[in-house]
Amino acid sequence: MSFPNPHIKLTVDAIVFGYNAGKISILLIQRKYEPFKGQWAIPGGFVLEDESLEEAVHRELKEETGVSINYLEQLYTFGAVDRDPRGRVVSVAYFGLIHPDGHTLEASTDAEVAQWFDIDELPALSFDHKHILEVTITRLKGKITYEPIGFELLETKFPFSDLEKLYTTLLGRPVDRRNFRKKINNLNILDELDEKISLGAGRPASLFRFNEERYKQLQKEGIIFEI
Amino acid sequence: MSFPNPHIKLTVDAIVFGYNAGKISILLIQRKYEPFKGQWAIPGGFVLEDESLEEAVHRELKEETGVSINYLEQLYTFGAVDRDPRGRVVSVAYFGLIHPDGHTLEASTDAEVAQWFDIDELPALSFDHKHILEVTITRLKGKITYEPIGFELLETKFPFSDLEKLYTTLLGRPVDRRNFRKKINNLNILDELDEKISLGAGRPASLFRFNEERYKQLQKEGIIFEI
DNA sequence: CTATATTTGTGTATCTAAAACGCAAATAAA
């Protein structure tokens, strides 16, 4: 077979999860152009010839939402023949986690508006983006049970109760505070700061910081987690 | 941004693992054309405009090696800018497992020869296929510890010791025969047949058959495994 | 100012599942 030239286009999509006040949200854009003009969609776009997939997905996310994120993980490549009305478009999906408060949204290229949506109140979505989101959410919920991800969703300094609430939300079930704390402490993944914070009534909470060094070390050792 | 036309080509690759006589092997082809003419490579090729990624990877595997396989799992999409000397080529890699004895190799399109290679004696490979294989092997070894895959690698009827030997090989460490048997039995995933087989000296072994129905049911229930 | 409500923070006892371990049964080979 000779070098062919089928008209297949390649895109990347960035599914970005946020977390705030006990709610998980997803970053979406409102499309500026056809097809699906005015509809909501996952940020993303065409891969350029001289950039890697990772470069493309970071660039598109930045262009369409103003958000820069240091780590996006490749999730899956969606290649159904009819997933895009413009023709054959194959999309490589990535997902990442951030704390929304640390990022200002600024729509520009291709996007009318960029906005956070609560995961339980998603609007109608363009293309097969509903399906892509379902796959991603399933993956996230699976992943959190055996890998200590999720710290990226919190502020840099946070009380332990924030982490507990995050896991409760992600898992969709309560976790025992004492056992949860023991497990996290055994990982040595959090640094306790000298600061304390008072949130309304009750004893003030110590603030913690996520120790990324230690986390990378754990990953190298292949140590996993189980909630 | 308008509908662009970067010259990005899309390929699929099929990493097929085999297992025989205590050895894990991988199916490779010898390339018939440039680039890397005469060199060994992972079977695969360009995606056509009117076929899904899954259709493409099954087709290419069949064309290049004669092997038909019912399940290939998407692994990762490789998109480094310079991974193919012909230009920008992004490849979606899939992997699958079969028992080599059940399949006759027949090279044809694009391939001079199709051949099994012991995983520890791989030849020089084309493109970034060495890297792709490394990623795949890591994934396979990871996967086997928490999911009861691997049955596809055995014959339809097999003695328990075959399964044990397979796991020993894949994990690279011995497993306790009694505990391993208990775990597998608890899954109810094997049907014991009335047949027995004698392999050299020793007590004859009962033959077992993999129960695919039961396996699918387990997957639905989200039940996992741990060796 | 005092009493009450609220949240943080920790230790121990119990249960469950994994790991360790040895011996009998059935055959081939010597």
Place this chain on the structure above:
DNA sequence: TTTATTTGCGTTTTAGATACACAAATATAG
């Protein structure tokens, strides 16, 4: 017929997960 080899299983031990209760430190209500 004796010995070596492989299959096949049950019990004990250990480690980790789960369940559970009370003191400490603050805000709030009276």
